[in-house]
Amino acid sequence: MKQQLTVAVSGLNNTDNPGPGIPVIRALRDWKGNDIRIIGISYDNLEPGLFMRDLVDKSYSVPFPSGGTENLMLRLQYIHEIEKIDFIFPNFDAELFTFMKIAPELEKMGIKTFLPTADQFEERHKYRLSEFGEKYGLSVPLSITIGSISEVPAALNNFEYPVVVKGKFYDAYIAYNLEQVYSYFHKIQAKWGLPIILQQFVYGNEYNVVALGDGKGNTIGAVPMRKQYITDKGKAWAGITIDEPRLIEMTHKLIAANKWRGGMELELIKDKNGTLYIVEINPRFPAWVYLAVASGQNMPAAAIQLAFGEKVAAFENYDIGKLFVRYSWDNIVTLSEFQQISTLGEL
Amino acid sequence: MQLRIKGNIAVSESGFVFDPSTGDSYSINPIGVEIIQLMKQTLSEKAIVDAIVERYQTEPQTVEKDLYDFCNLLVKHQLADRI
Known part of the structure; x- marks a missing residue:
């Protein structure tokens, strides 16, 4: 893998329902410092990450995946001609399937991804969770x-x-x-x-695990978190890493069984009898992934290394009792910046 | 009732209690901290009552009752096990 990388990242919606883009970028900056050029990919001209210029070097608007893969590919080809992208990190659930579909074409262009396979993506869908639990011997409501x-x-x-x-x-x-x-x-x-x-509905405490699978059945990283402060949208505004070995075991079991490739988030509930239920499996890193990075497991960086075929040793430890507390910040944006992204689709 | 504080429970001198397996945290007062420290020395309930009575010159019945309530709270929040 070359020293200077160019990585395109979506999910710049750092709102009260945040996408994972900005936390992923922070993780990559921690890893590579200035040896990485971050290209923001946005679907909306007011995604806050567009204007976080200390984290994002250049941004481009792209068409919604629902508009067809052809349009998206054309736009990515244009961006690639200018930026020479090495890796793309799609971060929205709704765009993942499209990116999985175009991944072989991207690879031919020299752009790597590290995504689950279509089968892995499909079988963990919310509407197939019961089937999924049965197949892998996991408790699901x-x-x-x-x-x-x-x-x-x-x-x-x-x-x-x-x-x-x-x-x-x-x-x-x-x-x-x-x-x-x-x-x-x-x-x-x-x-x-x-x-x-x-x-x-299962009464109990909610837990989350962010994890990375190497696609061969190995869990490269796994960090469990308990939400401490939840917004009215149910999103974690504060959370703390915890020491619950059963959550890690469950994650290892799942990844070993379905050979998950890429980042994932497990949402679980522990009922009053201590039974852990998986309530959701998100096929990408969550917006709180930076907590795992700060706790010693830089999974976004490891995902890129894996995509480039590098040997990555599994993380074995993380700091327990480390918290994240989000905050909101009024970023001041000039009219010319807003005009540029709105009219030219680039910033 | 004799209790054992769970091994992974962290208790700071300022009375901050953290359960790393659930992420729950609690604040306890200085006497609570003292009692937990005595429990960690695996002292019996009677020995704990005696130690508190001697230190604070108070009635054993009051300490016994408060200790009973405190122990129930520790068990309820899964910070300690009955032994």
Whole structure:
């Protein structure tokens, strides 16, 4: 791997529902300092990361993946001609499948990625979680995927309230009665489409694990965290690394079984009997990944090293009891900067 | 009731208690810190009561009752095990 790298990163939406882009960039800066050129990839002209010029060297707007892979490829080719990208870090759930699809073409262009395979990506979907748990011997709460509102009453016969109503990619609401289930169904359908997932609510403490799999069944890194402060969107605003060996064991078991390639986040709940349930598997690093970096496991850097075929030893330790506390900051932006990204699509 | 503070529980001199397996943290007062330190020496309940009574010149019944409540709290929050 060459000394000076150019890495394109998406997920610059460092908002109250933050994407992992900026934390990933911080991790890469910690690793390489100024020996890395960061190219921001944005879908919206007000993504805060666009204007964090000390972290992002140059940014480009790109079309939404839903607009077709052709348009996205054309735009990436244009950016690559200028920037000579070595590696792309896609960070949005909704764009991952597209990037997985175009990864061979990117590779031919000289751009590396480190993503799960299509099978790995598909089988951990929220709407296939029950199947996933059964296949790998992991506890998951009962989940039923529904494709139309008429299926709701029959599906609800399998649950006790409260029930979690979830969107395919994002959003989850806790419903305490039928009316609320209908209301959240419509709300999520309008935003993210179908299917909708109904999941048994599990009372208990929520834990998260950020991990990196090498694609051969080895866990390169795994750091568990407990959310300490949660926003009204359910996002962690503060969290602390914890020492719970069962969470690490579960992560190793999962990665060994499905040979996960790339970053991932496990969301788990420990019920009052101490049983750990996997409630979600996110196929990318989470927005709190920098906590793992600060605790001794720079997984984003390791992902790039793995993509370049370098031997990466698995991280064995991390600092326990280390916290992150987010804050908001009014970054002042000039009109000319905003104009540049809005009209030229580059900044 | 004799208790053993779980081995991984961190207790600072200022009374900050951290359970690394759950991420929970608590604040306890100076007497609570003292009691936990005595528990870590595996002293019996009676020995702990005697030590506190002697140090603070108070009624054993009051200390016994408060120690009982405190021990129940430690067990409830899974910071200690009954032995």
